[in-house]
Amino acid sequence: MNKPSYADIKKKVERLSSLPTIPPVVTKILKVIGSEDISLKKIAEFISRDQALSARVLKIINSPIYGFPGRISSISQAVMLIGLGALKGMLLGISMFDMMQKTMIGLWEHSIGTAVAAKVIAAKVGIKEIEDASVAGLIHDIGKVALGICYPELYKNVIAVAKERDIYIVEAEEDIIGVNHAEAGSWLARKWRFPLSLVNSIEYHHNPSAKRPSMTIAIVHLSDTIIKMMGFGFSGDPFAHRIEQTAWDTLALTGEDLKGIFMEIEEAILSQETSIF
Amino acid sequence: MKLIDIKNAKPDMRLARAVENASGMILYGEGMKLTIPIIEKFNSLDIDSVYVEGKSEPRLSRERYLGIADIAFSKISNNPLMNEIKKDFTEYINSLYE
Numbered sequence: 001m002n003k004p005s006y007a008d009i010k011k012k013v014e015r016l017s018s019l020p021t022i023p024p025v026v027t028k029i030l031k032v033i034g035s036e037d038i039s040l041k042k043i044a045e046f047i048s049r050d051q052a053l054s055a056r057v058l059k060i061i062n063s064p065i066y067g068f069p070g071r072i073s074s075i076s077q078a079v080m081l082i083g084l085g086a087l088k089g090m091l092l093g094i095s096m097f098d099m100m101q102k103t104m105i106g107l108w109e110h111s112i113g114t115a116v117a118a119k120v121i122a123a124k125v126g127i128k129e130i131e132d133a134s135v136a137g138l139i140h141d142i143g144k145v146a147l148g149i150c151y152p153e154l155y156k157n158v159i160a161v162a163k164e165r166d167i168y169i170v171e172a173e174e175d176i177i178g179v180n181h182a183e184a185g186s187w188l189a190r191k192w193r194f195p196l197s198l199v200n201s202i203e204y205h206h207n208p209s210a211k212r213p214s215m216t217i218a219i220v221h222l223s224d225t226i227i228k229m230m231g232f233g234f235s236g237d238p239f240a241h242r243i244e245q246t247a248w249d250t251l252a253l254t255g256e257d258l259k260g261i262f263m264e265i266e267e268a269i270l271s272q273e274t275s276i277f
Numbered sequence: 278m279k280l281i282d283i284k285n286a287k288p289d290m291r292l293a294r295a296v297e298n299a300s301g302m303i304l305y306g307e308g309m310k311l312t313i314p315i316i317e318k319f320n321s322l323d324i325d326s327v328y329v330e331g332k333s334e335p336r337l338s339r340e341r342y343l344g345i346a347d348i349a350f351s352k353i354s355n356n357p358l359m360n361e362i363k364k365d366f367t368e369y370i371n372s373l374y375e
C-alpha cells in the first residue's frame with residue numbers, strides 16, 4: 001500500500017466529521033462542538049434533548065474521572081461545573097466511544113484510565129484546572145481514532161506491525177502512514193477550536209520537551225505511561241514512554257507522592273470497573 | 278477505605294465517607310452501617326458508588342502486575358528516572374500483598 005501524502009492526510013482528518021462511516025449522532029455532536037457561536041447554554045440544551053447522551057454525560061461527570069463531591073443529577077449543573085473547553089472535550093470523548101472500541105480494543109479503557117490518572121495527579125500537584133487535565137487525558141489519543149477512521153486498512157496494518165516488530169505504535173504510524181496520532185489529533189483539536197492547553201496536550205503528550213511543558217502537558221505525559229505500566233487498557237503497544245526530565249521537573253513529585261498516586265488510581269479503577277469502563 | 282460500586286454494597290458495611298446529595302447536604306454520615314433499605318435508597322437516588330471501610334482486593338496478581346511493568350519498562354531500562362519510577366511502582370505493588 002502506498003503512503004498518502006502529508007497534505008492529503010491533513011485534509012482528510014480535518015474533514016473527518018463528513019465521512020460516510022461516521023454515525024449521524026456523532027456527526028451531530030461534532031457539529032455542535034465545532035460551531036463558532038457555541039455557548040455553555042447551547043451545549044446544555046443540545047445534551048438535554050438526547051436522553052442517551054444525557055445519561056452518558058451524567059455517568060462520566062459522576063465518575064472518579066472528575067470526583068466531584070456529592071451527586072450531580074442535572075445537565076445544567078454538570079455543564080456549569082466543568083466549563084466550555086473541558087465540556088467540548090468530554091463530548092468528543094463520549095461521541096468517539098464506539099469508534100475507539102472499533103479502532104483498537106482497549107483504547108477506551110486506556111483513555112478513561114489516563115483521564116483518571118490525570119485527575120489524580122492534577123489534584124496532587126495542586127493545579128486549579130483539574131477538569132482540563134482529566135479531559136486532556138480522556139482525548140489525548142483521539143488521533144488514533146482519526147487515523148483509524150480515515151485509513152482503516154492502513155491503520156490495521158499499523159497495529160499489526162507494531163505487534164510483530166515489538167515497536168511503539170507511534171513508530172508504526174510514522175512508518176506506515178507517515179503521520180503519528182499526536183499530530184493528527186492536534187489537527188482535529190485545532191479545527192474544533194479546543195482551548196490551547198488541550199490542543200497542546202494532545203500534540204505533545206509523547207514529547208513534552210518540544211514545547212516548554214505546561215502542567216497539563218506534563219500531567220498527560222505521565223498519566224499515559226502510568227496507566228500503561230499498571231496494565232489497564234491497551235493503546236497499541238505495551239511499552240511505557242520515557243518520562244522526559246523537563247516534564248518530571250515541572251510536576252516536582254516525590255517517590256512517596258507517586259506511590260499515593262498509584263494507589264488512588266487503582267482504587268478509582270477498581271470502584272468503577274463495572275459502571276463506566 | 279475503598280470505593281465500591283453500589284451493586285457490591287452489602288448490609289453491615291460501614292460508610293467511610295458521608296454520602297451527600299447534589300447540593301452537598303449530608304444524607305448519610307460517615308460510619309453509618311449499611312442496611313438493605315439504605316442500599317435500596319441509594320439505588321432510588323441513582324447513587325452508584327460509595328466509600329466503605331476496608332481495603333480493596335488488588336485487581337491483578339502480584340506476578341501479573343510485575344510482569345506487565347517489566348515489559349512496559351523494557352525499552353527504557355537504561356534511564357535513571359524510569360528506573361526510579363519502576364522501583365517506586367514495584368514497592369507499591371509489593372505493599373498491596375503484605
Ligand SMILES: [Fe+2]
Pocket residue numbers: 140141181182205206224
Ligand atoms: Fe499517545
Ligand SMILES: [Fe+2]
Pocket residue numbers: 110114140141224235
Ligand atoms: Fe496514550
